[in-house]
Amino acid sequence: KAGVTQTPRYLIKTRGQQVTLSCSPISGHRSVSWYQQTPGQGLQFLFEYFSETQRNKGNFPGRFSGRQFSNSRSEMNVSTLELGDSALYLCASTEQGGTEAFFGQGTRLTVV
Amino acid sequence: QQQVKQSPQSLIVQKGGISIINCAYENTAFDYFPWYQQFPGKGPALLIAIRPDVSEKKEGRFTISFNKSAKQFSLHIMDSQPGDSATYFCAASIGTSYDKVIFGPGTSLSVIP
Numbered sequence: 001k002a003g004v005t006q007t008p009r010y011l012i013k014t015r016g017q018q019v020t021l022s023c024s025p026i027s028g029h030r031s032v033s034w035y036q037q038t039p040g041q042g043l044q045f046l047f048e049y050f051s052e053t054q055r056n057k058g059n060f061p062g063r064f065s066g067r068q069f070s071n072s073r074s075e076m077n078v079s080t081l082e083l084g085d086s087a088l089y090l091c092a093s094t095e096q097g098g099t100e101a102f103f104g105q106g107t108r109l110t111v112v
Numbered sequence: 113q114q115q116v117k118q119s120p121q122s123l124i125v126q127k128g129g130i131s132i133i134n135c136a137y138e139n140t141a142f143d144y145f146p147w148y149q150q151f152p153g154k155g156p157a158l159l160i161a162i163r164p165d166v167s168e169k170k171e172g173r174f175t176i177s178f179n180k181s182a183k184q185f186s187l188h189i190m191d192s193q194p195g196d197s198a199t200y201f202c203a204a205s206i207g208t209s210y211d212k213v214i215f216g217p218g219t220s221l222s223v224i225p
Contacts, residue, residue, distance in 0.1 A: 103155030
């Protein structure tokens with residue numbers, strides 16, 4: 001089975017722009033979670049989708065949004081980028097009822 | 113109440129030594145405690161996990177010790193090797209499904225020859 005695939009791997013954006021990140025989960029996994037990883041804050045939960053519905057949301061501003069498609073692929077969008085949004089964005093997929101999250105390699109976003 | 117605390121923030125251990133990372137939680141509803149290992153440039157990967165009905169779980173050189181009354185759990189890496197150098201995250205979740213996991217802030221482990 002192919003692992004979780006995140007694209008792109010690296011992004012450089014200018015403050016004020018918006019960005020869309022993509023995540024393809026492991027085949028058969030319907031749950032996709034997104035995390036922001038920074039050196040100071042560790043792994044922080046953004047949101048989780050299951051069957052195209054957002055089930056949980058972390059404590060992030062409304063500039064952070066996401067969606068999930070019928071094939072379980074997910075995208076997250078960040079609008080009006082700020083310098084503090086520079087981070088590694090990780091996506092994880094789990095199978096229904098599973099206890100292990102499988103992470104992708106992440107997208108490294110740099111906001112300049 | 114949802115927070116998972118982790119210490120130390122960074123750790124340097126000599127090859128062959130024992131690496132110990134400690135975590136603590138407040139929410140007694142947590143009933144699944146995984147540890148994730150992350151190498152540079154990679155996403156975290158599940159290393160070992162424990163449920164509160166056991167006090168210890170061992171897989172190879174990695175052991176989780178769990179103290180339910182103190183609401184603490186720790187990871188011990190025996191005979192630490194340079195290849196163990198990575199960031200380790202403890203985590204906690206409620207229920208058997210992985211809807212949302214609370215991660216600790218991480219420990220950067222360096223094992224020096």
